[in-house]
Amino acid sequence: MSTAPQATTTAAEVKHQKWWGWGEEGITWSHADKPKFAPFVMDKLGVDVNLPAPGAPPLRSFDVPESRLSAELRSTLNILVGPANVVTDDESRVVHAYGKGVRDLVRVRRGNFGRLPDAVVYPGGEADVVAIVDAVVAADGVLIPFGGGSNIVAALEALPDEPRQVISIDLGRMNKVLEIDEQSGLARIQAGVLGPDMEEQLNGAGWTLGHFPDSFIWSTLGGWIATRSSGAQSDKYGDIADITRGLRVVLPGEVLVLRPLPSTSTGPSVREMIIGSEGRLGIITEAWVNVHRLAEVREIQAYFFPDYDSGIKAAEQVITSGARPMLLRVSDANETEFSMANGKQSSRVGHLMSQAIQQVMLRKGWDLTKICLSFIGYEGSVSHVRYTKSLVGKIVRANGGMAVGKGPGTLYDQKKFDIPYIRDFLLDRGIPADVSETSTPWSKVKEVHDETVQRAQEAFDAAGHRGFIMCHLSHSYHSGACQYFTFAISDASETNLRSYDTVKRTIQQSFMEHGGTVSHHHGVGEEHSPWMDQDISPAGVHMQAKLFEAVDPGHHLNPGKIVHEGRPGISANSEDA
């Protein structure tokens, strides 16, 4: 394996998101061309989105805590990677202090910066990473790896009372597709590459990774691996745990090298220890990943089901049938209603519920308040797509569903990365909105959905605020599926994180009690750690804790993540902590 070239770029060329929200400065979402959106929000949350929104205050209005980087460590880091790649200005440190969860944004917009990193360091290659890890460990500092900064489970923030120097290690300069093994369908890629940049490099050679999480624009290969990510097309391409075949990881004092292998029986899987390790076992520098030739045909079809049950049953049967669509998404009635309200007047989604289609539904005896929108995607050769679509079509019809064409699917495909901007649009008006997702066996899919929706409604009531929760089935497997919940609570007060926490905790606890996992693909971080005892049992948490302790006895590597070190049931960064 040849050594990766040292990056010739510097930190200044690494793209970052806004310090106060999702995405790049200047890009925002607007409901101007979506006439049904404002009435929808008024109906569900009692909020008038046409009123002027305060938005985020300027960073200079806050008193940003100073860097505590010692002159000695600064000098060492300057020598190792050059002063241009050791950054300590306020905005950089604030950008690297949190991910983009709603709790992160509420806090940062209020000038609650938590324990800011003392420096952001940008290695240009693996040798730099080795040197940085050695130097920071020698200085008894803390290292937190940073990719696109899109984490929403509090995996990027230092412990609030961390007395040691905190170094954020930003992999953004390590952004190259290094090698493609065309015969094997494998690519060797640096960990710091953002999704679009990576796909551009792969597409140029005729390949794709096929990994498209909602965070795609602002997340990196290393981040996907470190959080055990899953993309919208995982039904075809697999989760990142399936996609990742080889790894290079810098541990304190040594470099782990796992060669690319399709499958192996070499004891407890070290590969699977690194996947999901969220920086606690080392810094991922590059990976060998499965890549696929760009498909001959790609299309996303929209379908309607009379209700969520029918849609879930169809999904189960598609999996059993052996058909393998690349995307299988079924929205519940609430999310379907949201999709309708989010359509442009002129778009085909707007036309979805034309008089003609409504008439067909009514003739079928459907209750229009219960209908569910579904997107099913097909990719591959012409004959594969034809065969799969025909199989799926039969199953949809057998479950009472109807196909409504490619138009809405094309639009969905274009708009699929917009949701975080809508979340920020609401937050500009003080309304916290967030997501929680879980996987369960098929036998628990309906139960965990219905119970979670009901308990979230009860939590909204208990908090004394209106709220809205919606859901879609997002990833399917032989034995079960992931469901993805989005919720908002109409509390714009200064203590709204308390209301948010009540709802979020209720949802997570509902997952636990109805056969679900704490997270299917967002990871654990600090946010989900209180439920780990219930998810993988205390013995499982002990095994993870012992592994972290053994590899990193000095607790230099992103301490406090995954293994809960606070009070049971309450995360360290909640309002009640």
Place this chain on the structure above:
Amino acid sequence: MSTAPQATTTAAEVKHQKWWGWGEEGITWSHADKPKFAPFVMDKLGVDVNLPAPGAPPLRSFDVPESRLSAELRSTLNILVGPANVVTDDESRVVHAYGKGVRDLVRVRRGNFGRLPDAVVYPGGEADVVAIVDAVVAADGVLIPFGGGSNIVAALEALPDEPRQVISIDLGRMNKVLEIDEQSGLARIQAGVLGPDMEEQLNGAGWTLGHFPDSFIWSTLGGWIATRSSGAQSDKYGDIADITRGLRVVLPGEVLVLRPLPSTSTGPSVREMIIGSEGRLGIITEAWVNVHRLAEVREIQAYFFPDYDSGIKAAEQVITSGARPMLLRVSDANETEFSMANGKQSSRVGHLMSQAIQQVMLRKGWDLTKICLSFIGYEGSVSHVRYTKSLVGKIVRANGGMAVGKGPGTLYDQKKFDIPYIRDFLLDRGIPADVSETSTPWSKVKEVHDETVQRAQEAFDAAGHRGFIMCHLSHSYHSGACQYFTFAISDASETNLRSYDTVKRTIQQSFMEHGGTVSHHHGVGEEHSPWMDQDISPAGVHMQAKLFEAVDPGHHLNPGKIVHEGRPGISANSEDA
């Protein structure tokens, strides 16, 4: 989850293999109806298999070391599981001392019993396992879990100089399919169930696990999980690591409970730490596994390719095509010759090379010494099988191959578990034969095959004995494949394990140097541990070692396996150790 019922059977009802060879007493393999077999062995190894064979001496002719079980521990175990389930007779201890690798059988037939277990204990349920683990750890003893006893990588034997009491914990009474979640395609099954018993219970309800390793008759669910096994039909059903969704495992002082989940992002995968742990992290008592409805259609087609290259290329293209056969096996020219020699005169394999077929091959310009036999299996609905077979047929033809019908495939299906009996037939004549398997990316498949065959031939020459090596491609994945080598060395002397070691080590080292793993599905045990540094890098070995140390600081759980504790490059039980 309801508690599993305590077994009502006793140790006496648990089936075991012969102490001196594979399978049950009385079942042997014969070449009487295979006229080409004896000439084949004479040609390749210079051995006349028609001469009388000495076979194994009776056990009573040996001086079997006595059990060192203390009166105190015996009394404790008797109370915990009843005296009928605490066994210390010579034959039971010898049966549980080794697996069924060729080194195991050569040694045991010579009365070299190694460090025999001092007792074999048969728990009737998880509560018994907890009590046994606690009692043995409290007595500072060593615990080695035992399933079907078919391990071939020295994972079942105690360290030769183990001074502590050694307890073999045989899970054979825990053999029930406890529960089937029909909606999810999941079954909860006890770890000690043997393959055929489990399939009988599942088939009775219309289901199958689809996991058929060559050891199937004499291996257990717990053993498959503990060794990270893969079955012949993994191309459809997945490796055991894919199949296993939930687990219960008894660790010292606690029980790990992992609920069945299709996928989860709860940090480093504890599930994947247990899979492949070979008894070093605890005793697996039950698992939730993916199960599938019995297929509507099942058939195995035979094909011929003009050479191994064409067969490999076809396999690559089948994977890329999106077709998913349940079995894809391509023998190299040597193995094809062996298959021809192993056919009954009256069978259809005998007819494979009828004059008519030979004429077709010759007209195509094929070199008959290079032809390669392939079996490709199809399972599913009538339409799925038709679609898949048609796709595969086109690919076979595009690579110069020809279909020769279902007959040989049916025969292969019936005879697929016979190979270990042929191995013992040769061993009865003093000839050691063994298997080694590896996976590589597709780009290394040809290279690792050709280099390994060449280096094995050089090793035969260096050892001064004739030898034979053959191979088939056995499991395919997106990015690569497993190849399975079988070899024999014509050394019937008292020091033949030294010749065997030379060849085995050469093969394993060739895997390492040509992109392969030390084992795709046989596991590590003690036998493969010397290559782990090269396979997963020293940092990977350290991580495994630290995990074992953290969970089991007293080294009570199957010490010495996976992590190499002897001299580099030489395993502790080799002749040179």
